[in-house]
């Protein structure tokens with residue numbers, strides 16, 4: 001006689017399409033009902049992507065059918081999955097037109113730096129911009145935008161903080177003390193969903209999500225909860241970073257999020273004294289990888305003291321010195337992103 005544990009153990013070997021994490025850990029399997037050799041599985045799959053749903057169902061059936069003693073497998077989508085609409089965009093971010101993830105495979109490659117400068121650049125170009133800092137490992141956006149106050153709460157919703165024309169909300173605001181938080185799947189999911197639905201975002205043209213590095217819980221939560229209009233991947237030119245960036249690209253492609261392109265950060269060093277360019281890391285790697293993957297190279301940002309200082313001082317370089325070449329690179333990338341969005345979105 002087949003047992004529930006046996007089935008759960010088998011299902012634990014199935015990863016969510018595009019992710020390294022298994023479907024049990026994500027809470028997709030709500031119930032297992034066994035009647036002799038007949039097994040019924042109740043699944044809660046919160047995506048509107050039929051391909052992903054079918055892929056999960058197929059893998060689940062295949063895995064369970066292979067267990068000794070199982071004659072038939074039936075899958076049922078649970079209550080939440082049956083009515084996906086309220087849990088999708090409309091409930092979370094009703095006033096947001098375009099949602100863009102800023103992601104990287106690795107930490108420390110300048111993802112948050114790129115996210116804040118792009119956000120300010122987009123605001124300067126006349127768009128209503130939101131920036132949601134969902135980096136569970138180190139929510140750094142408040143520091144980078146020089147925000148030390150906490151958002152107001154009107155008893156119902158948190159008010160995003162307005163800075164340099166960007167509406168900001170950060171996971172950092174929700175953490176009450178310095179103690180480390182152990183981020184397990186369900187906790188990540190709740191926190192990120194809270195940043196969307198318990199915040200009065202109002203009307204936003206473009207919302208950037210500063211994601212934690214990697215392809216984990218936060219990415220899955222986001223792609224299950226809202227339909228992303230695109231992902232911007234940030235990488236440095238070193239092979240290790242690039243390898244992880246490629247994984248990031250592939251993950252978003254698997255969940256059908258268009259890749260808007262890769263930003264090569266810390267691309268080269270421009271000497272402030274003699275203006276000589278030095279390729280500190282192997283140069284050209286990101287471009288080659290972009291060509292291979294068929295995604296655009298959105299731009300190259302140099303390793304630059306002003307960029308770092310901008311992050312540390314709370315005034316991003318695009319705000320502090322909009323005319324310098326680094327700021328113009330960010331402005332240019334922002335333009336490319338909107339050109340792509342508005343072309344495909346209309």
Ligand SMILES: Nc1ncnc2c1ncn2[C@@H]1O[C@H](COP(=O)(O)OP(=O)(O)O)[C@@H](O)[C@H]1O
Pocket residue numbers: 104106107108109110111112113114140265266267301302303304305307308309311312
């Ligand atoms: N192009 C750049 N030039 C100089 N320093 C940079 C650049 N990009 C990022 N940094 C610095 O590198 C560190 C890590 O950047 P950060 O944006 O926090 O990375 P991530 O979000 O990917 O972890 C920060 O101190 C930041 O100021």
Ligand SMILES: [Mg+2]
Pocket residue numbers: 111112113135138140
């Ligand atoms: Mg960061």
